[in-house]
Amino acid sequence: MSDALFRIEHLEKSFGTHEVLTDINFTVQSGQVISIIGVSGTGKSTLLRCINRLEEPTGGKIYFHDEDICGPHFDLNKYRAKVGMVFQQFNLFSNMTVLDNCVVGQTRVLKRSKSQAEEIARKYLKKVGMAEYQSAKPDQISGGMKQRVAIARTLSMDPEVILFDEPTSALDPELIGEVLDVMRDLAVNSGLTMLVVTHEMSFARELSDRVVFMENGSIVEDDSPSVIFENPKMPRTREFLNRMLAKH
Amino acid sequence: MPTSFWGWIVYLWKAYWPLLLKGAWTSLYISFLGTAIAFVIGLIVAVLRSTPDPSRQQPVRYWMVRALKFLLSAYVEVFRGTPLMVQAMVIYYGLMQYAHIRLPLFVASMVIVGLNTGAYMAEIMRSGIRSVDAGQREAAASLGMTHWQTMLCVVLPQAIRNVLPSVGNEVVVNVKDTSVLNVIAVSELYFVGKSASGTYLKFFEVYSIIAAMYLIITFGLSKLLEWVEKKMIGPENYELIRNEEEPGRE
Ligand SMILES: Nc1ncnc2c1ncn2[C@@H]1O[C@H](COP(=O)(O)OP(=O)(O)O)[C@@H](O)[C@H]1O
Ligand SMILES: [Mg+2]
Numbered sequence: 001m002s003d004a005l006f007r008i009e010h011l012e013k014s015f016g017t018h019e020v021l022t023d024i025n026f027t028v029q030s031g032q033v034i035s036i037i038g039v040s041g042t043g044k045s046t047l048l049r050c051i052n053r054l055e056e057p058t059g060g061k062i063y064f065h066d067e068d069i070c071g072p073h074f075d076l077n078k079y080r081a082k083v084g085m086v087f088q089q090f091n092l093f094s095n096m097t098v099l100d101n102c103v104v105g106q107t108r109v110l111k112r113s114k115s116q117a118e119e120i121a122r123k124y125l126k127k128v129g130m131a132e133y134q135s136a137k138p139d140q141i142s143g144g145m146k147q148r149v150a151i152a153r154t155l156s157m158d159p160e161v162i163l164f165d166e167p168t169s170a171l172d173p174e175l176i177g178e179v180l181d182v183m184r185d186l187a188v189n190s191g192l193t194m195l196v197v198t199h200e201m202s203f204a205r206e207l208s209d210r211v212v213f214m215e216n217g218s219i220v221e222d223d224s225p226s227v228i229f230e231n232p233k234m235p236r237t238r239e240f241l242n243r244m245l246a247k248h
Numbered sequence: 249m250p251t252s253f254w255g256w257i258v259y260l261w262k263a264y265w266p267l268l269l270k271g272a273w274t275s276l277y278i279s280f281l282g283t284a285i286a287f288v289i290g291l292i293v294a295v296l297r298s299t300p301d302p303s304r305q306q307p308v309r310y311w312m313v314r315a316l317k318f319l320l321s322a323y324v325e326v327f328r329g330t331p332l333m334v335q336a337m338v339i340y341y342g343l344m345q346y347a348h349i350r351l352p353l354f355v356a357s358m359v360i361v362g363l364n365t366g367a368y369m370a371e372i373m374r375s376g377i378r379s380v381d382a383g384q385r386e387a388a389a390s391l392g393m394t395h396w397q398t399m400l401c402v403v404l405p406q407a408i409r410n411v412l413p414s415v416g417n418e419v420v421v422n423v424k425d426t427s428v429l430n431v432i433a434v435s436e437l438y439f440v441g442k443s444a445s446g447t448y449l450k451f452f453e454v455y456s457i458i459a460a461m462y463l464i465i466t467f468g469l470s471k472l473l474e475w476v477e478k479k480m481i482g483p484e485n486y487e488l489i490r491n492e493e494e495p496g497r498e
Contacts, residue, residue: 052390054386054389054390076392077392077393077394078392079392080389080390080391080392081391081392083390084390084391085386085387085390087383087386087387087390089383091381091383091384091386091387092387093384093387093388093401093402094384094406095402095405095406095409097486104391104393104401104402105388105391105392105393108393108397108401109391109392109393109397132488133486133488135486135487136486137486140486150387153391154391157391157392
């Protein structure tokens with residue numbers, strides 16, 4: 001037993017014969033903000049998607065509060081309601097208004113009343129600065145706005161942890177700031193556990209408790225941001241960071 | 249008796265217009281209702297065919313679902329692979345000879361058009377479901393929604409909207425295709441033409457009138473459907489909801 005929120009042991013994932021994740025081990029404590037970095041194609045998305053079982057792991061174990069999420073009697077939908085996900089491509093429900101996007105999960109999954117769900121949705125839409133747009137449809141607002149709504153949608157479920165898969169990578173540069181502001185606020189003030197796959201080195205460095213560097217489906221280094229950014233133990237981490245920081 | 253083509257057109261119209269209009273009306277409502285029934289059939293078939301197979305650890309459920317899916321695809325293949333006219337004969341006379349059921353013509357029309365168009369509609373709906381971005385499903389799953397909740401709240405509303413033009417097109421096609429129901433003596437527009445042309449043996453003139461009527465109906469329907477589609481896409485604008493006490497960030 002431990003008080004870890006997630007314990008990931010020897011996780012493996014293959015697509016056919018293509019092994020994408022190899023022997024992934026790490027532990028997440030409640031309230032931690034963890035950044036996952038690495039070049040694209042390394043398996044960062046696949047790792048997040050295994051954690052909420054959008055992909056089925058092909059080996060190893062993932063424990064959530066000491067419960068095996070692939071166990072035979074595991075209630076997957078109840079679990080997913082507690083583990084939010086924010087996608088690179090936002091994935092707002094395009095047939096619903098901004099408000100309904102934040103309401104549908106609450107009423108259908110959490111069985112909250114419509115009026116209660118709307119109240120909660122408005123609270124979080126206000127938090128991300130989107131309250132005024134509650135009657136808009138997703139294709140009427142900008143990418144940055146969509147991603148803020150997607151964050152509000154996830155927050156409306158009152159999750160324990162949110163998985164962010166490159167939340168700013170699909171955005172025009174001038175729209176990244178508004179989303180990062182929201183994430184910064186969450187990281188500092190909400191107490192939520194956050195797993196953030198990101199190429200925003202400033203976020204990783206300033207706001208995370210830990211930084212995980214991945215390469216070719218494995219974790220190369222997992223340490224505090226100060227160690228990773230100032231004194232990485234592995235030369236490959238240093239190479240990656242030099243390349244990333246040179247770009248900006 | 250008239251002597252010119254136009255003379256005959258006017259003469260025949262004067263003699264038969266109530267019958268012709270009634271026939272046109274019959275064609276129209278059989279097509280509409282038949283397509284509506286087909287829509288429901290197609291929706292159900294497509295949704296059932298899109299359900300994920302249960303795990304093999306539950307063999308009974310697994311094989312039941314597989315068998316059901318097989319039957320559904322057999323239905324689609326059979327009804328798409330044989331002519332409507334033959335289906336009409338087989339269903340109508342088959343029921344009469346072997347089950348001793350003489351279907352009222354209205355019911356028979358609905359069954360035949362519904363089943364036939366239902367098979368096409370099932371394929372249309374299936375491609376509509378496929379056309380919904382996988383990210384929409386993943387987002388619903390990540391909130392903890394079940395397969396059925398996801399279908400109902402997210403996938404089907406988008407799929408149906410995507411296929412509306414094709415559904416409208418099926419209505420138009422059916423206005424013409426219901427003409428084959430004359431083989432079981434449903435008095436739709438074509439059938440009426442047969443009886444009207446028999447009296448004076450003016451086939452060309454009668455069928456010119458019939459053709460014009462079909463054209464008016466299908467053209468009018470296409471325009472109507474275009475208009476409905478535009479309406480369904482909804483307003484271009486949204487209203488900002490301002491909260492006086494605590495304004496948002498924008
Ligand atoms: N559904 C899939 N089927 C087959 N291969 C996949 C699938 N998803 C991801 N991959 C492969 O897994 C590898 C890791 O992908 P991904 O997790 O998206 O990396 P990252 O998020 O770090 O860019 C890539 O080589 C990608 O092609
Ligand atoms: Mg990725």
